[in-house]
Amino acid sequence: MNKVPHRQLFEVRDYECDLQGVVNNAVYQHYLEHSRHEFLKTLGLDFAELARRRINLVVVRAELDYRRPLVSGDSFVVLTQMERISKLRFAFRQQIVREGDGVVMLDGLIIGTAINERNRPFLPSELELSLG
Incomplete structure (x- = not known):
């Protein structure tokens, strides 16, 4: 696993909040996904390419532990690390941490694999190299 997590800075936008005034639970998945894509770019892997x-890199399992809610205007960072968990699967360990006070808002474990053109799981060589 990477020693230093990738950091992606965000700020909560008004329209991401629900009627209760907190970030809607589904929006957190968008934050995490964007951060994973940006993290992959640092490894020389472009999701679109x-x-x-x-x-196709696909999510097969997502575990999200919501600790505290984000609200409009909050600045926060998503920390992302990746590790291999089996021959065909890898995991992203992610955390959302509010800027300023360092409070952990969410812990996430996202498990994925790659699917080839025949719809079969495999790990491409580029990803194998990144996982070590």
């Missing part, structure tokens, strides 16, 4: 080559 992989898809054009018919290598």
Whole structure:
């Protein structure tokens, strides 16, 4: 697993909040996904380019532990690390941390694999190298 997590900074926008005034639970998945894509770019892997080559990275399981709610205007960082968990699967360990006070708002474990053009799971060589 990477020693230093990738950091992606965000700010909550008004329209991401629900009637209760907090970020809607589904929006957190968007934050996490964007951060994973940006993290992959730091490894030289472009999600869109992989898809054009018919290598599709897919989520097979998502575990999200909502600790505290974000509200409009909150600045926060998504921390992302990746590790191999089996021959064909990898995991992203992600955390959402509010800027300023460092409070953990969410812990996430996202498990994925790659699907080839025949719809079969595999790990492309580019990803194998990143996982070590």
